Amino acid sequence: MRARLRPGTIALWSTFVLVHVIVAWFGWVLPSQPMGDVVLVYQPWSHSALTGGAIVGVTEPWVYPQLALIPMILAHLLATPLVGSLGALGAYLIAWAVLVTVLDLVGFAVLVGRGRTHRRRVAGWFWCGALLLLGPIAMYRLDTVTVPLAVIGGLWLATRPAIGAALLTVGAWIKIWPAALVLAAVIAVKQRMRILLTAAAVTAGIVVLLFLLGADRELxxxxxxxxxxxxxxxxxxxxxxxxxxxxxxxxxxxxxxxxxxxxxxxxxxxxxxxxxxxxxxxxxxxxxxxxxxxxxxxxxxxxxxxxxxxxxxxxxxxxxxxxxxxxxxxxxxxxxxxxxxxxxxxxxxxxxxxxxxxxxxxxxxxxxxxxxxxxxxxxxxxxxxxxxxxxxxxxxxxxxxxxxxxxxx
Known part of the structure; x- marks a missing residue:
C-alpha cells in the first residue's frame, strides 16, 4: 500500500501552490511593473531567436550566460496556444508564471516529497514564507528559474554528486550565482573531484555547443x-x-x-x-x-x-x-x-x-x-x-x- 500524505504535508503542499498563485497575481496588480522584464525583454529576446532574428549571447552581446535564453524560449513555446485569446504579452506572462511554478514544484517534490522528514518540512515552510515575503520578484525574473535547480543540485551532492554538480553548473550558465554553490561543494563535499570533473565536463560541453552555434566572439x-x-x-x-x-x-x-x-x-x-x-x-x-x-x-x-x-x-x-x-x-x-x-x-x-x-x-x-x-x-x-x-x-x-x-x- 502506498503511504498516505500526512495532514501537515498536505497543508504544506497546498500552501506552496497557493503562494505561487498569490505571488503571480501580485505581479499583475502591484505598482512599478514587477513583471516588466518578462514582457519587455524576455519575450522580445525569445521571439527574435525563434523567428530568425538576432540571438542574444550568440550573434550579439548579452548580459546573461547563454543558457538563460532556454527558459525564455520555453515560456514562448508554452505561450503559443494562448496568444489568440490573451495576446502575445499576456500569454507570455502566464506561460512564464506557469513555467516557474512547475520548476518550483519539481524542486519542492525533491525537497519535501511525502514529508516524512521534519527538517525537510521545515525547509519547505521556509521556502513558502520566503516566496510570499519577497513578492512578485520571486517569480517574474530569470533568477527564479535557478532556485529549484540549486535546491535539487544541492540536495543531491552527497547521494548523486555528478547529477547535483551538473544541475548547479547548468544553473550557473543561466545566472552566475549557482557557481558559488559549486565552489562550496568542491571545498566541502567528500566527492569533490567527481563534482569538479562533472562541472568542468558540463562547462566544456556547453562551450563547444555554443562555439558550434557561432558564439565564438560572445562566448x-x-x-x-x-x-x-x-x-x-x-x-x-x-x-x-x-x-x-x-x-x-x-x-x-x-x-x-x-x-x-x-x-x-x-x-x-x-x-x-x-x-x-x-x-x-x-x-x-x-x-x-x-x-x-x-x-x-x-x-x-x-x-x-x-x-x-x-x-x-x-x-x-x-x-x-x-x-x-x-x-x-x-x-x-x-x-x-x-x-x-x-x-x-x-x-x-x-x-x-x-x-x-x-x-x-x-x-x-x-x-x-x-x-x-x-x-x-x-x-x-x-x-x-x-x-x-x-x-x-x-x-x-x-x-x-x-x-x-x-x-x-
Whole structure:
C-alpha cells in the first residue's frame, strides 16, 4: 500500500501552490511593473531567436550566460496556444508564471516529497514564507528559474554528486550565482573531484555547443557586460549615495544600455570600479577559510551550508548591481542549511526572511518613491543593505565555529 500524505504535508503542499498563485497575481496588480522584464525583454529576446532574428549571447552581446535564453524560449513555446485569446504579452506572462511554478514544484517534490522528514518540512515552510515575503520578484525574473535547480543540485551532492554538480553548473550558465554553490561543494563535499570533473565536463560541453552555434566572439561576453556596469541604486555600496541624493548632492539616472537606474555622483565611478576586484578578494578569502576547515576534517554537513550561504551573500554585498531579485539567491542555501544542519540554521533563515520582506517593501511597493529619493524607501533600502552585511558577518562567524573533526568520522 502506498503511504498516505500526512495532514501537515498536505497543508504544506497546498500552501506552496497557493503562494505561487498569490505571488503571480501580485505581479499583475502591484505598482512599478514587477513583471516588466518578462514582457519587455524576455519575450522580445525569445521571439527574435525563434523567428530568425538576432540571438542574444550568440550573434550579439548579452548580459546573461547563454543558457538563460532556454527558459525564455520555453515560456514562448508554452505561450503559443494562448496568444489568440490573451495576446502575445499576456500569454507570455502566464506561460512564464506557469513555467516557474512547475520548476518550483519539481524542486519542492525533491525537497519535501511525502514529508516524512521534519527538517525537510521545515525547509519547505521556509521556502513558502520566503516566496510570499519577497513578492512578485520571486517569480517574474530569470533568477527564479535557478532556485529549484540549486535546491535539487544541492540536495543531491552527497547521494548523486555528478547529477547535483551538473544541475548547479547548468544553473550557473543561466545566472552566475549557482557557481558559488559549486565552489562550496568542491571545498566541502567528500566527492569533490567527481563534482569538479562533472562541472568542468558540463562547462566544456556547453562551450563547444555554443562555439558550434557561432558564439565564438560572445562566448564569455556576459562577464564583460557585468564589469562595465555603473553603480546601481539598490547595490549595498550605493547606500551612502542614496542619502546624498536625498540631500540633493547626487542623482539617479536611467541607463538605456543595461536598463537599470544608476547613481550619478562624484566618486560613484571609483566605487563601481573597486567593487569587482573587491568581490574577487572576498570570494577567495571565504573560500580559503572554508578550505582550511575542510583540510582539518570538518564534517561537510556542518561546513557546506554556511560556506555556500556566505559565498552567495558576498556576491550580493560586493555587487555593483544589487537588483531586488538577487534575494532569491539566498533561498536555496538556507533551504540546504535547514536540511543539513537545522539546529544552526535559525538565525540565517530569519535574516533572509527579513531581507525578503524589506526588499518587497522597496520593490515594487515604494520603488517610484525611491527613484525620487524620498526618505522612507531610502531608509528601508538602507536597512535591507545593512541586514545583508549582517548576514555576511553571520555566515563568516558560522564558518569560524565549524569544528574540525577527525577524518575517520
Amino acid at each position: 564569455f561576453g556576459f562577464l564583460g557586460q557585468q564589469t562595465g556596469r555603473g553603480l546601481q541604486i539598490e547595490a549595498v555600496a550605493a547606500t551612502p549615495f542614496l542619502w546624498l541624493a536625498l540631500a540633493g548632492k547626487a542623482s539617479i539616472a536611467y541607463s538605456f544600455d543595461i536598463l537599470t537606474f544608476q547613481i550619478e555622483a562624484p566618486g560613484a565611478d571609483v566605487i563601481s570600479a573597486v567593487l569587482t576586484p573587491l568581490m574577487v578578494l572576498a570570494v577567495v578569502s571565504v573560500a580559503v577559510l572554508g578550505a582550511m576547515k575542510a583540510a582539518r576534517g570538518a564534517a561537510w554537513q556542518r561546513l557546506f551550508p554556511p560556506l555556500a550561504l556566505t559565498l552567495v551573500t558576498v556576491l550580493i554585498v560586493t555587487n555593483k548591481v544589487g537588483s531586488p531579485q538577487f534575494q532569491t539567491w539566498l533561498i536555496a542555501p538556507v533551504i540546504l542549511w535547514v536540511v543539513l544542519d537545522r539546529a544552526r540554521a535559525a538565525t540565517p533563515a530569519l535574516l533572509v526572511l527579513g531581507l525578503c520582506a524589506l526588499t518587497f517593501l522597496v520593490y515594487p511597493l515604494s520603488y517610484d518613491a525611491l527613484l525620487r529619493a524620498e526618505p522612507l524607501p531610502v531608509l528601508l533600502l538602507s536597512i535591507r543593505n545593512i541586514l545583508l552585511v549582517i548576514l555576511a558577518a553571520v555566515g563568516v562567524a558560522s564558518l569560524l565555529r565549524v569544528p574540525a573533526e577527525a577524518r575517520s568520522r
